[in-house]
Amino acid sequence: MATALINAENTTAVRSAVRIEHVSKSFPDQAGSQLVLDDISLDVAPGEFVTILGASGCGKSTLLNL
Template sequence: MEKLRAEHISRTFDGQNGPVLALDNVSFSVEEGEFVVIVGPSGCGKSSLLNILGGLDEATEGNVYVAGEKISGPGKDRGMVFQGYSLFPWLTVQKNVEFGLKMSGIPQKERTETALKYINLVGLSGFESALPDQLSGGMKQRAAIARTLANQPEILLMDEPFGALDAQTRI
């Protein structure tokens, strides 16, 4: 069953010397349960495509569909792990992981249980009370991954999520 479809996605940005074409008529579909990796050199449009798929940016042309429905912005069905850590610096690791759950109205007890489950899953047990500035780059990225996973999105979009992780953690 088709989960995600991109149809004729193009994205143009204003550059110093005129328009810059980042994506040109990109089309593909992803079936439920499929794992897809988009690779290419720096600046080729991978992040732009992910931002469009996540509903954070609009395509200049084309459309994105999730389960047959055209998207018009971010949705709970899609979770994003960004290239940067995107953690709230004033919240602890646990509170960062709980944040989306809290916004969804999940009761505190369930938020705590879910957050601790995903904190453990990414290997950050013992750092629940740490603030982001007390963590290494790899630990911050793992906290961001835990936060996204805790919301259990149907589609997980990750922009270079393992770049800050050491080789052992990547495995």
């Protein structure tokens, strides 16, 4: 499902199949909370192929599960 956004001049439409804006996630721990994602933003255009790479435990699955 694509979304269309119009810029301030109402002249250009930007299409996104997936949009993530300013996502943060923390998990509770004994010291309070553990911040695992901080201010993540991502735009994926229709038909675009995207890979999320990173070390084990860096938050890839957490981001996708959100």
